[in-house]
Amino acid sequence: MGHLHPVPNPLPIPISIAVPLILLFLGASSPVLASSDDQTACGSLEINKIADLRKLQNCTHVVGHVRLAYVDLTDVSGNYSLDSLASNVTEISDYLMVYRCTGLISLQSIFPRLRIIRGQELLFDQYSLVVYENRNLRELGLVELLRIQSGFIRVESNPLLCFVETVDWIYLMGNATRQHFSLKHNRPQSQCPLCGSLSADFEFIRNSSERCWNVNTTQLRPQPPRLKDCPIACGLNGCDSAGKCCDHNCVTGCYSQNCSLCANYQGRMGCVNQCVASYELNKRRCIGHRECRELGRIPLIRGYQCVKKCPGNQKEILVAKGIIHCQVECNGDFHVKSAADLEVLQDCVTINGSLTIELTNIKEKIVDALENALASVKEITGYLKVIHSAQLMSLTFLQNLDAIRGDKLVENKYALYVVNNYHLEHIWPPNHLVIIQRGTLFFHLNPRLCYEKIHQLQGSLKSGENISVADVSPNSNGERVICGDAVRSLNPKVEDLNSTAVRIILDYMDWEGMETLIGYSYHYKEAPVQNVTMYDGRHGCGHDNWLMDVVPNQSRRHVISGLKPYTQYAYFVKTLTRTEYHIQIDAYSKIGYFQTLPDRPSPVLRIYGSSEISSQILLHWWPPRRPNGVIKNYFVTAEKYNATKEAKDKNYVNVELENAKDIDCECAGVLPYYSGPQPDDEDYYNKEQITYEDALPNLIYVSRNHDYRRKEFEKVINYEHLLSIKKDEEPTRPPTTTPAPTNATLAKERLAAINYENYRLNSEKKQRDLQDLDQHKYTIRHALPKCQNSHASVVQQVEEKCVAEEPLSGYELPGTQHFYCLSQLEPETHYRITIRACVEGVVNGCSTPAEAVIKTASIQLERFIKGV
Incomplete structure (x- = not known):
């Protein structure tokens, strides 16, 4: 049933720690939800003692999860018996967890009729079936189970548990290319009894003595009309x-x-x-x-x-x-301090009241939660207050907000109140107009929010009241960034790339910009779709999905490395500048995109095989964890293998070779949270300060020819007054009578002009050379092309700078197929199986072989199965 394919054990989750934490939230039994079609649905169930098992008695399917934890069945007596514990549950919509239950011998005593675990919501977002640390458990006994539709399976650390390897987990999986199973630290299979006691059944075919839940019960396997000669x-x-x-x-x-x-x-x-x-x-x-x-x-x-x-x-x-x-009714004043406070605002279209956002935990990854929970909000009848929220870089999470009515105001005056948000640098997108029907604005202590951006909200005020400097200060907003005409545009381009790196080149910075330039910061993230904006998911304190490279040098080139092959990325660049009294310049780029090239895939995750016919082995495998491109083909080989005595003595042989376990190490990629400089807590609000302090001593140069004497500033009345302030004009001087220039004077002036032009060109060349230093450091390696001669020697490959194509052997299968039946094999023989995945469009783009040893069935067993 389905393309069934195994995978290596997932990364270990510390269930011994995590489960007890989960159990803190265990509550009372869930009420019966509905009754229809002679079936009863129950909500999620927490079973912590024998009496709690009665919660399962009236259920035929559980809409939620079932967790058995710390249940003590060692003394089943009095009002309880093993027969009375059996439930009628046939379906579990989420997951089943059995953890540290003592005295539990078999799950058959509790779930004799369980047919499907759907895995719609998973334990730890991964697992649909967890059986962990049950010291008395002898067998699983889920004798009616036919499908685990989604999620991983983890059966571990049950010291007496048998009949785990005898279950065809591949068959149970709904999508085995996405599901994993981990069976570890249970009783060794060599110390367990064999399957047996086969009986005829017309509805189900029980065609293997090696597929069973216990000695007496084989695994149910519904048989399709036919498998032979199908498309x-x-x-x-x-x-x-x-x-x-x-x-x-x-x-x-x-x-x-x-x-x-x-x-x-x-x-x-x-x-x-x-x-x-x-x-x-x-x-x-x-x-x-x-x-x-x-x-x-x-x-x-x-x-x-x-x-x-x-x-x-x-x-x-x-x-x-x-x-x-x-x-949906959202009445009242809502105060959002953490992600937990957003639940009551989910799907709200109108907030009949006011909304205050005050994010208290600067390390909580809350920006995505804000975007999801508040995406539907179109109107706030009261006020919107955003205070003390260093995480926020913009208010674009209110993407559909149309109006703030202002029925209730802060201090009876302000409808939009934004104070003390250190990293806030953007409000709404330019084309997003939020009407403020009553009240005005109050913006203070937002040091990265330019005054001009706030003043653009003037058109949103339905009252027509002018924004005053008392309510929106030009001094406490935007004083830590460069604003206005001093903000320039960068124009980055992708100059070269390979499968894991990209080289970005910028236009030359002019002399004025170079005077204050410290370096650049490069921001990038995976972007499957080209719909990214600069403020999507951005978190002021770095807890977002943007990676950052901070480069404290003036080179216009930069190589971003450590990228994933065959992946599309979005990126933008901004300058790192120091502020001078006489000159203030900053620059940003727009969002750009690039896609890395494909590369060799990682090995096939795991090979799983079974033999029910003495001349055949049915193989399944999981695709590579990192395909690094489009998998075009799989190549399967099989050869006889001289197994060790230990392997030959095993009842159930499906052994992965040792050298296959280390060929797919988990790569440690850079996490967005740890990219860029990592300041101490006291510097948490100024992430670039450490870079500045390291770079400034080598970059600061103060010319003696500049006059930096401070002038007395005029008092600013309002924004219009701020724009109208002009520089003091030079005092007028009486006209002087200058004699007509002589030929010698004109020649001297021409020479001075030529000298100045040469000086200017010289300075410009030096400035450009400074931005082009060490170009050899920014080279990107590329894969060599394929040699024309497929049998080229090593010397020829070196001379022609090419690589000979690797010959491939074995059965070639399409990249969408994850199973294969090897035939014409010898009975009761060990075979060494190798599988390689190959990416389209890459020379020698096949993975390292994944290997396993599998044994064919004996002729006697085959005859026994067929009833001969």
């Missing part, structure tokens, strides 16, 4: 007699139209991947508006869900004929 596109799903592929959405049969168990959702006409133009019921069915009403539930337009009661921030509205609707 390649069918994979292992099989096809019907007409050659039509079976639908992987149906777990128990071939056709989704008459399926008794759907992998995702049961629709009107059969199994579907998602509910379209219908309402989701209990995370498993798609029903119509009328059917939802007939069940006594409420159809939610947002999210298209059929719910029993309105969500937390929605109010029940009773309309005609007693029909209840849910209306």
Whole structure:
């Protein structure tokens, strides 16, 4: 069923630490949610003692998760017996966790009828099945389980647990190219009993004595109409007699139209991947508006869900004929200090009150949460206050805000109140007009927000009241940055790139700009779609998904390295300048994009094989963790392998070779949080200061010819007055009578002009040379082209600067196929299997071989399975 492919063990999660923390949030039993079609749905269940198991008794499917933790079954007596613990649960929509349960021998005693774990929400955002540190557990015993639709599987550290390797986990997975399973530190398979006690069954085919949940129960495997002579596109799903592929959405049969168990959702006409133009019921069915009403539930337009009661921030509205609707209602004054405070604002269109944003934890990654939670807000009836929030660089997270009504004002005057936001440098996009119907502005102590940007909000004030310097100070706003006409544009270009690096080149900076230039900062991030703006997800204290290279030199070239192959990036560049009294210049670029070149992929993650016929091995594998391009082909080879005595003695042989374990190390990439300079806490609000202090001693030069005597400033009355202030004019001098120039004077002036022009050209050349220093340091290595002669010697390759194409052997398979059946093999023989992934468009673009040793079945076992 489906293209089933294994993967290496995921990175270890400290469950021993994390689970106890999770258990702090365990609450009382969830009430029954609904009853329909003779089936009962329950909410998430927390089982911490034997009595809690009664919560499962009336459920046929759990809409949520089930967590068994610290349950002590060592003394099942009195009002309880093993038979009384059995539940009728057939489905779990999220995940199942079994953690540190003592006295638990088999999960069959609790979940004898569990058929599917959907994994719609996962434990730690990864796992759909976790069985961890259960010291008495002998077997899993999930005898009816047919599908784990999504999420990783982790069965670890259960010292007595057998029958783990005998479960075909590949078969259980809904999408094995994305799912992993980890089976470690359980009882060694060599110390466990074998599968046995096969019995005939007409509904399911039990075709292997090595696939079982315990000694007496083989693994259920619904059989498609046929597997032989099906189209390649069918994979292992099989096809019907007409050659039509079976639908992987149906777990128990071939056709989704008459399926008794759907992998995702049961629709009107059969199994579907998602509910379209219908309402989701209990995370498993798609029903119509009328059917939802007939069940006594409420159809939610947002999210298209059929719910029993309105969500937390929605109010029940009773309309005609007693029909209840849910209306998003955000009434009151909301104070957002952390991401947890945003939950009540989710999906709000109108905030009937005021919104105050005061982010207290500067290290919380909250900008994305603000963008998600407040994206729907169009109107605030009161005021908007943003204070003491160093994280914010802009207010663009209110992307759809149209109006601030000002029914309630700060100090009975201000509708937009923005104070003490150290990194705030942008308000709304230029084309985004937010009408302030009543009240005015108050902006102070925003040192990186230019005064001109605030003054542009004058047109938003419906009252027409002019912005005063008392309310919006030109001195406390923008004093830490360069504003106005002094801000120039940079024009970066991608000069060269390879699979992991890019060289960016800037235009020459002129003499005036060079005088204060310290260096440049390069900001970049992965951008699958070219819709990035400079303030998307930006966090003033560096906790965002932008990486940064700070370069304290004046070179107009820079190489950004450590990039991912075959990945599109967005980038922009800004200058690092020092402020001089006589000159203030800064420069920014617009957002640009580039895509790195493809490269060799990492090895196939893991190979998994099984043999039920003595001359065949069925292989599955996971694609590379880092494909680094489009996988065009897989090459599979098989050869006899002289296995060690230890391997031969194992009951179940599927061994990955030692040298295959180290060929796909986890690369340590630079995290956005740690890119750029890392200041101490006292310098936290000035990330570039450390770079400045290191660079300034070598760069500062003060000319003796400049007069830096400070002039007395006039008092600024308002913005118009600020613009009208002119420099003091030079005092007038009486005209002088100058005699006509002589030929000698004219020649002297011509010589002076020539000397000045030569000096200017000389200075300009020196300034350009300074920006082009050490060009050899900015070279990027490129892969050598393919040699014309495929058998070129090493000497020829060196002389011609090319590389000979590597010959490939084995079975060539398309890059979309992750399984293969090796045939014509010898029975009861170990084979060394290798698989290589190859990227399209790269010379010798195949990965290092991933290897495993797999043993074919014996003839006796094959006959036994076939009943011969």
